[in-house]
Amino acid sequence: MTDLAIIAGTGTLPRLLADVAGPVVLAELEGFPSEVPGADPIRFRIERLVPFLETLIERGVKRVVFAGGIRRPRLEPELFDARTATLVPRLLGAMQAGDDAALRAVIGIFEEWDLEVVGADAIAPDLVPGPGVLCGAPTPADDADATRAAGIVAALGAVDVGQGAVVAQGLCLAVEALPGTDAMLDFAALHARLRPNPAGARGLFYKAPKPGQDRRVDLPAIGPETVARAAAAGLGGIAWEAGGVLLLDRAATIASAQAKGLFLWAR
Structure with missing residues (x-):
């Protein structure tokens, strides 16, 4: 069992981190498949962010690392669950302020769920x-x-x-x-x-x-x-x-x- 989840996007970085870290929980934002061979990822949508966070907790995850490329997904209002919907004003406000602000908002939400966000360099400093x-x-x-x-x-x-x-x-x-x-x-x-x-x-x-x-x-x-x-x-x-x-x-x-x-x- 592992306490580390890779929130993976496209490119080679998720694979490189998985090779170094050993067994991990792999998660992919829908529409942005990773290149980790043999993986069985959890797939999630922003509109269902709270249920996704609960899934990570249930899997014993305590640390997450974001790795790989994504582009801002198109949000579908009808897909929001009630609890994730309460985060919409916060997320949209941050997204309008720029990529850095949006990422800070996402980090804050993960930390509120007692998930430690670590950098890729903390997992693989040789990179x-x-x-x-x-x-x-x-x-x-x-x-x-x-x-x-x-x-x-x-x-x-x-x-x-x-x-x-x-x-x-x-x-x-x-x-x-x-x-x-x-x-x-x-x-x-x-x-x-x-x-x-x-x-x-x-x-x-x-x-x-x-x-x-x-x-x-x-x-x-x-x-x-x-x-x-x-x-x-x-x-x-x-x-x-x-x-x-x-x-x-x-x-x-x-x-x-x-x-x-x-x-x-x-x-």
């Missing part, structure tokens, strides 16, 4: 690299672009918009918004010619948590697909805030970056 260059060799020009990008990401995060930016030669080519990282990198690929000096620094993708973000949820993540899209955008590398970003499938991500000539840098 969060400390400072250092993992591969490649960033140049002074890359350092300047990373500093510029970090300032942009901090400004975006302060208004709860995104966690990433693409900067080349001091110019911001793209920022992360609701469509996500992949869409941002695809946009940067379409506008790669905006670099003023074709022979200059190729630019980089920078990622960091939002200022004041509760790092137990929605910690930024980088993996092999991020490397592939950054390479397609013609970038020189990927940089991120050391200790604030999950590196998924580390060996595969580093191997892909080396093969494509990109640096990986935890600043």
